[in-house]
Amino acid sequence: MNEHEGAWSRILELAVLVNDDMDRSLADLGLTRSRTHVLWVLAQQGSTTHAGLAAAIGVTAQNITGLVDALVGAGFVARSRHPTDRRATLVVLTERGSAVTDTMARQQRDLIQQLFGSMDPRQFRAFSAGLDVVLDTVRRLTSDASAAAHATASVGT
């Protein structure tokens, strides 16, 4: 395994570790990643219709019905009438829902501090510049609808 392959495998390991830890931590709260995504959108956009949530998250409105049902059942959100459109439903965070998203936002700030706080500024800027190159390359590869796309069809160890 050369240097480049080693870096790629560390990127994949990072993604797996973060994903798995996120799932465990959410399960402790009785949440899943999809349901948490709904809470996150509500925390950022405020009360939103089902259709708005579907557009923000990139799933169908039928999916939103199920996710919101589960979140209502667990007390994280509530449904309320839309003030002007009687077809629409607004999903609003409950106090419990707001408390959870506040906690998650704080944990995210803590994590970022732990990740980068110990790097000296020169090292961080070097890392950040390399990350820019990698992200730009991936953006270009995946937005290209030609045969060159789907170049990331590679799997982890």
Next chain:
Amino acid sequence: MNEHEGAWSRILELAVLVNDDMDRSLADLGLTRSRTHVLWVLAQQGSTTHAGLAAAIGVTAQNITGLVDALVGAGFVARSRHPTDRRATLVVLTERGSAVTDTMARQQRDLIQQLFGSMDPRQFRAFSAGLDVVLDTVRRLTSDASAAAHATASVGT
């Protein structure tokens, strides 16, 4: 959004782009990520029992039954008798399965070249060193079973 938050959000964007592109590309081949994971293990370890696949992938043996059923149906693998243990079944790649994993390995090498090939060596080493720091921090945070764990319970934009 400060510098550190920007870097974190780019890491999350990178994970989303790679995951989504990987799913699209696999769907073109009639594969899913879970089924591809089975193919990948077989390509690296050679023929393996269901129990071996379950251990390598980290799911239950019941899951493996379903994944192998699907892969057999699509012609990527075949089941064969274990030479000495009559309880066990060996899963082997077919020619089609080998062709697919070979293609994926080549695509992975191409992607790595596209990601890092344009960086000059100094820039790559700086990026790689920063990646080490981030990965070590995440490893430490997620392996710690104390209250400090689950620090990555943060969600993307």
Next chain:
DNA sequence: TATTGTTATACTCTATAACTATA
């Protein structure tokens, strides 16, 4: 006519429990 939300149905991945055959 178009949009909003719901219900019905289906597929994939995951898990636990119960079972058969074999070690």
Next chain:
DNA sequence: TATAGTTATAGAGTATAACAATA
């Protein structure tokens, strides 16, 4: 007794199709 693999059942996320109420 323990292990290998299967089947049955259930829950979660996703999708499409059909529907009622409203715009």
